[in-house]
Amino acid sequence: MVEGDRGNLLRVEDLQAMSPYEWGILRDSISNRHTGGEGISMLCMKCKHPVYIRAYNSFGMTLPGFVHFDGSPTWCQWYQGKNRTPDSLKAQQYNGQQESPEHEMLCDKIGELAALDKRYIRHAINKYHKPKHNENARKPDVYVEWEEYGPFVIELQLSSTFQTEISGRCTYYSKERIPLIWVLHNIHEYVSIPQSVKDVVRRHRNNAFVIDRDSIRGSYDKNTLVFKRYLLSGDSFDSPELVTIDSLTVPEKQTLPYHEDHLAPALRAKIDDRRLPFFTFFKQWKKKSTHPKDIKRILDTLKEQVPEDFIFMIAATFSIVATLSTGIDKNYASNDPNVRAMLNSYFNGNRLARYADMMEFILGRVKPTSSTCPDITTHAVNRNIALRKDDTEQVGIESKEWKAMEWLLPEVFDECERELLRFTEQLPCWVQE
Ligand SMILES: [Zn+2]
Structure with a gap:
């Protein structure tokens, strides 16, 4: 479990699928935190004891794995015995x-x-x-x-x-x-x-x-x-x-x-490259009158299969990102004049109702980049979001939509990717640290 507002599950397979630089940075970050610096913390799913990342040699390859920090309970099924201390090894x-x-x-x-x-x-x-x-x-x-x-x-x-x-x-x-x-x-x-x-x-x-x-x-x-x-x-x-x-x-x-x-530019570019096809699509799509075939084509670039209507949630989210990063009102999701009006009408109605909790999570993790930056929400928007959370079943963090967002907007949704950016001092200015 990666610690955070909602946390993320990081399976050992996911860790091993990362590039050596990526898991290496996470390993550095865990150690920094453990030695009194800033960083990320990960816990064992079974016993909730903090874990670190160890590099193992296996058939000429270096693979990362999780190991409990000292003092973990012996009942945990993943207990590996006592760690040797650096001083005794030295x-x-x-x-x-x-x-x-x-x-x-x-x-x-x-x-x-x-x-x-x-x-x-x-x-x-x-x-x-x-x-x-x-x-x-x-x-x-x-x-x-x-x-x-x-x-x-x-x-x-x-x-x-x-x-x-x-x-x-x-x-x-x-x-x-x-x-x-x-x-x-x-x-x-x-x-x-x-x-x-x-x-x-x-x-x-x-x-x-x-x-x-x-x-x-x-x-x-x-x-x-x-x-x-x-x-x-x-x-x-x-x-x-x-x-x-x-x-x-x-x-x-x-x-x-x-x-x-x-090291750092490639980490940033990887995320920008994922979003680019969507930004290109949103700059020219016809919103609600877009042909479903075109919507399906762009949604197929995601690893998860999400409902067609989710494209409006992505468009709404990208409007928020574009508005905050440029400081000018951008709305890719509807014909309303700005993000505030768009969010107000979407969460007043049903179309994005089951994503109200997800939207609230996004809004809680972004911030204006300057004093002249347009407002993203209003009192009415927040009220509508609260009402939809109340009267509509919400998609949870294990849903395909949530996973898709983790990939598209890792700065908000993915604790590990956030950490890679923070560690290399590249977290965008529109994200709360
Ligand atoms: Zn454990």
């Missing part, structure tokens, strides 16, 4: 030491390169950072201060850093408003890219920042910190390029810089 990894000698050497090198820049003020290696917006201090691998640029932090990702560790650090530095760059080393040694590496690379919008001989030489040439940047494409690293820290973009909320956003 102790095993380095024979009891928490860090490797190679790690220390690279931190020193990065500090030395950061000092080449003329803006250099100071740096510190493995020293506690005094937090301004967090409770507990953290020890960054390399902390650097440059004049004008401000402070930034570099964490080395050498072997497998744990998801909770990655998440904790990302959340910490985002709250402190300090850019955090995860740096990789020896990536050519990977036979297949470990999940923990993909995890940090995805947080940099699929940019992998590497320190190697070329980037060190580049740093001395340019007298500033230079990394070799690769783009993660599926299971391989492509397009290496030497980049300076100044060429990176730092997102507003999650302060993990990228050189080229190789």
